[in-house]
Amino acid sequence: MLNLPFKTIGGGAALLLAILAPWLLSAYDLNLLGRFLALSLSAMGLVLLWGEGGILSLGQGVFFGLGGYLLAMHLKLDGLGAGELPDFMTWSGVTALPWWWAPFRNPLVTILGVLLVPAAIGAGFSWLMFRRRIGGVYFALITQALALVFATLLISQQGTTGGFNGLTDYHNLMGLNLNDEGVTRGIYWLTLALVATAYFALRWLLSSRFGKLLRASRDGSNRLRFLGYDPTPYKVVAFSVAAVLTGVSGAMFTLHAGVVSPALVGVVPSIEMVIWVAIGGRTYLVGGIVGALLVNFAKDKISTALPELWLYALGLLFILAVTAFPRGIVGEFEGERRFKPARLGDMFARWRAGRATS
Amino acid sequence: MDAAFLTGQVFNGFSVASIYILAALGLALSFGLMRVINMAHGEILMVGSYLAYLTILFIPGPLGIFAAMLVAFIGAGLLGAGLEAALVSKLTARPLDTLLATWGVSLILQQGARDVFGATGVSVTAPAWLDGAITIGALPLPAARLFIMAVAVAVLGGLALFLRMTRVGLLVRAVNQDRATASAMGVNVRQVDAFIFGLGAGVAGIGGVVLALLGPVTPNVGQSYIVTAFLVVVLGGLGSMIGTTIAAVMIGLVMALAQIFVDVSFAQVLTLLFVVLFLQFRPQGVIAIRSRALDAE
Numbered sequence: 001m002l003n004l005p006f007k008t009i010g011g012g013a014a015l016l017l018a019i020l021a022p023w024l025l026s027a028y029d030l031n032l033l034g035r036f037l038a039l040s041l042s043a044m045g046l047v048l049l050w051g052e053g054g055i056l057s058l059g060q061g062v063f064f065g066l067g068g069y070l071l072a073m074h075l076k077l078d079g080l081g082a083g084e085l086p087d088f089m090t091w092s093g094v095t096a097l098p099w100w101w102a103p104f105r106n107p108l109v110t111i112l113g114v115l116l117v118p119a120a121i122g123a124g125f126s127w128l129m130f131r132r133r134i135g136g137v138y139f140a141l142i143t144q145a146l147a148l149v150f151a152t153l154l155i156s157q158q159g160t161t162g163g164f165n166g167l168t169d170y171h172n173l174m175g176l177n178l179n180d181e182g183v184t185r186g187i188y189w190l191t192l193a194l195v196a197t198a199y200f201a202l203r204w205l206l207s208s209r210f211g212k213l214l215r216a217s218r219d220g221s222n223r224l225r226f227l228g229y230d231p232t233p234y235k236v237v238a239f240s241v242a243a244v245l246t247g248v249s250g251a252m253f254t255l256h257a258g259v260v261s262p263a264l265v266g267v268v269p270s271i272e273m274v275i276w277v278a279i280g281g282r283t284y285l286v287g288g289i290v291g292a293l294l295v296n297f298a299k300d301k302i303s304t305a306l307p308e309l310w311l312y313a314l315g316l317l318f319i320l321a322v323t324a325f326p327r328g329i330v331g332e333f334e335g336e337r338r339f340k341p342a343r344l345g346d347m348f349a350r351w352r353a354g355r356a357t358s
Numbered sequence: 359m360d361a362a363f364l365t366g367q368v369f370n371g372f373s374v375a376s377i378y379i380l381a382a383l384g385l386a387l388s389f390g391l392m393r394v395i396n397m398a399h400g401e402i403l404m405v406g407s408y409l410a411y412l413t414i415l416f417i418p419g420p421l422g423i424f425a426a427m428l429v430a431f432i433g434a435g436l437l438g439a440g441l442e443a444a445l446v447s448k449l450t451a452r453p454l455d456t457l458l459a460t461w462g463v464s465l466i467l468q469q470g471a472r473d474v475f476g477a478t479g480v481s482v483t484a485p486a487w488l489d490g491a492i493t494i495g496a497l498p499l500p501a502a503r504l505f506i507m508a509v510a511v512a513v514l515g516g517l518a519l520f521l522r523m524t525r526v527g528l529l530v531r532a533v534n535q536d537r538a539t540a541s542a543m544g545v546n547v548r549q550v551d552a553f554i555f556g557l558g559a560g561v562a563g564i565g566g567v568v569l570a571l572l573g574p575v576t577p578n579v580g581q582s583y584i585v586t587a588f589l590v591v592v593l594g595g596l597g598s599m600i601g602t603t604i605a606a607v608m609i610g611l612v613m614a615l616a617q618i619f620v621d622v623s624f625a626q627v628l629t630l631l632f633v634v635l636f637l638q639f640r641p642q643g644v645i646a647i648r649s650r651a652l653d654a655e
Binding site: 050056058125128129132133134136137138140141142144145146148149152153155156157267271274275278308311312314315316317318319321322323326 | 456463
């Protein structure tokens with residue numbers, strides 16, 4: 001146990017620090033850290049989808065928004081009586097609760113909704129695309145249009161979505177006061193646990209046979225087809241898993257931030273998610289977490305100090321991330337390491353690993 | 359729903375389509391050659407609009423708009439060629455990375471315009487002869503919109519003639535059909551790339567002048583059209599001019615006709631749905647080049 005690799009020690013120390021963060025950071029910084037950890041779930045989804053699958057989605061904000069809005073709908077309904085309406089609906093002159101709001105009064109339905117609605121929409125949409133072999137730039141542009149349409153739709157339906165302001169001003173979750181210090185810490189640890197779970201689950205997924213076939217579909221779809229595989233299901237699963245992660249990310253972010261609005265789900269936030277991953281290292285799960293935290297803390301610091309400067313910096317980041325540092329921060333520190341083959345169940349990988357070391 | 363209203367919407371559809379043509383042509387041309395999309399194309403439209411504003415400040419009068427077009431064509435074209443040389447040419451064969459890098463350029467250009475011209479927007483005074491409307495039957499057709507259509511048709515015609523009749527056009531078509539063979543025959547493929555990128559940006563510059571006639575010029579003016587212009591390129595199919603034109607008209611009409619029944623935001627939903635469904639039947643867009651070559655992916 002003493003010759004643990006440096007990465008394991010470093011990762012363990014980072015995790016320990018993150019667990020202890022509520023005692024180390026001010027309430028404000030803890031809230032930021034919680035938000036950005038929630039965002040890193042989206043980033044890990046993009047590592048799976050873009051880094052490993054080669055599928056660039058510029059519409060992840062849609063799934064982020066679905067998760068965030070579904071949870072916010074529950075929070076708005078929480079504590080209201082049978083005939084009562086959320087405050088913004090009354091202001092907009094809506095007289096009855098829309099049918100698609102009603103199920104989310106139930107917390108269990110809400111949790112299922114946050115997981116299943118992005119999964120279903122992601123699977124349906126990506127299946128329509130990938131079965132006709134629409135990929136690359138075409139796919140990126142269509143997903144961008146999807147993000148635009150989603151945000152426009154949210155803004156236009158003032159009475160049922162809160163319009164431009166989104167859904168905000170809620171204080172209770174299942175009888176807990178969201179402003180209570182213990183509750184905010186609990187939500188922080190929940191976020192951290194979700195990030196850790198997602199990290200290890202994705203690591204397992206990517207080192208499995210599925211991960212290998214996904215990378216194969218990225219590097220040579222045609223070769224994969226010649227070998228008798230259909231790449232479509234692998235891509236659809238990758239897109240759907242990323243959609244679920246992004247949905248959970250949106251829900252957790254909404255809990256930390258206390259607001260979800262069209263400004264968080266449109267074209268610009270969707271493409272910003274991609275830059276976190278590009279900066280951190282697009283083929284590294286840790287890169288997704290590092291990128292999401294670094295870029296967002298930088299954004300917070302720079303845009304409060306010098307608001308005009310932030311967009312120049314962000315623009316420059318986009319350019320540098322693909323020209324000067326295509327491997328990202330984590331990639332710069334790593335060697336030519338790729339995913340280690342899973343120890344069990346893949347004879348070819350074991351054979352190749354054996355050859356490489358001998 | 360009466361007939362006049364319906365024809366009015368069809369007119370609007372064509373009028374919107376002509377803006378999409380001007381915005382999407384340059385994208386489609388360089389996509390056909392290089393398989394890359396310039397995400398900063400919307401900001402090239404914006405630069406065209408601001409150049410129109412500046413030109414008309416210096417050259418008022420009825421013909422100022424034509425001077426503005428010339429200035430915007432050259433200015434935006436140079437900007438495009440510079441962008442190609444400095445960034446896009448370094449990233450060929452990495453189309454997705456080009457998307458991201460040019461998005462960075464678009465952010466910088468937007469913030470630059472905000473710092474130079476202010477966030478509120480400036481307005482271009484259209485010449486008096488574009489103010490009125492020409493009435494056909496019971497239907498008043500705004501002169502400015504008719505002018506935009508005329509500009510789109512003129513640009514399409516000019517480009518078609520250029521590609522068909524000139525030696526440079528021949529080279530462009532050769533590279534478009536088969537890049538490797540053209541290169542082997544001694545065509546300087548890199549120069550053709552840069553030229554077409556600049557030309558496409560110039561066309562977008564003209565599009566920017568036209569946008570300035572419709573509303574105030576803001577740093578975000580390009581963003582409001584560019585996402586749909588991207589859809590036009592996807593729907594049109596591998597950089598074909600005819601395909602792009604047909605796709606722009608289809609999208610313009612779907613959007614305008616959908617607005618008879620639903621509001622603008624739902625019309626956008628229906629348009630995207632239309633594109634997704636259309637691609638189910640023709641995944642390569644309106645004009646697909648049939649070949650036995652494998653898919654590029």
